[in-house]
Amino acid sequence: MYCPRCKHIVEGIKCPDCKKPTREPREDDVCLLTEKPAALGEMLADVLRQNGIQPLCMGALGAGLSTLLGANIEYLKIYTDYSDRERALELCDELFGGIKGEEAEQAESDAAEGEEGAEA
Numbered sequence: 001m002y003c004p005r006c007k008h009i010v011e012g013i014k015c016p017d018c019k020k021p022t023r024e025p026r027e028d029d030v031c032l033l034t035e036k037p038a039a040l041g042e043m044l045a046d047v048l049r050q051n052g053i054q055p056l057c058m059g060a061l062g063a064g065l066s067t068l069l070g071a072n073i074e075y076l077k078i079y080t081d082y083s084d085r086e087r088a089l090e091l092c093d094e095l096f097g098g099i100k101g102e103e104a105e106q107a108e109s110d111a112a113e114g115e116e117g118a119e120a
């Protein structure tokens with residue numbers, strides 16, 4: 001079921017987060033796919049675009065943590081149309097499923113380099 005308020009797929013007839021009634025998802029409903037640190041989120045968005053899926057990215061600051069660490073910890077929420085969701089989830093699994101430890105750090109720095117290039 002789909003919660004139009006939170007824009008994500010949930011179990012049951014009421015959303016566990018906002019307690020509003022859910023409904024059957026429609027093809028063009030925008031659903032939350034995942035939330036990732038900005039560099040990984042950008043990477044995922046690129047992969048989705050390369051596969052013909054147009055993602056919607058929304059930034060979210062981890063307020064408490066960024067104050068604590070004095071660092072700019074930004075998370076990206078990635079949304080896709082419901083009709084693209086299944087494929088997007090597969091791509092997400094392919095991208096992040098195999099990435100562990102050092103590989104993840106490598107991928108993260110690669111994505112950061114790409115970001116700098118785009119800004120210049």
Ligand SMILES: [Zn+2]
Nearest residue numbers: 003006015018
């Ligand atoms: Zn909700």
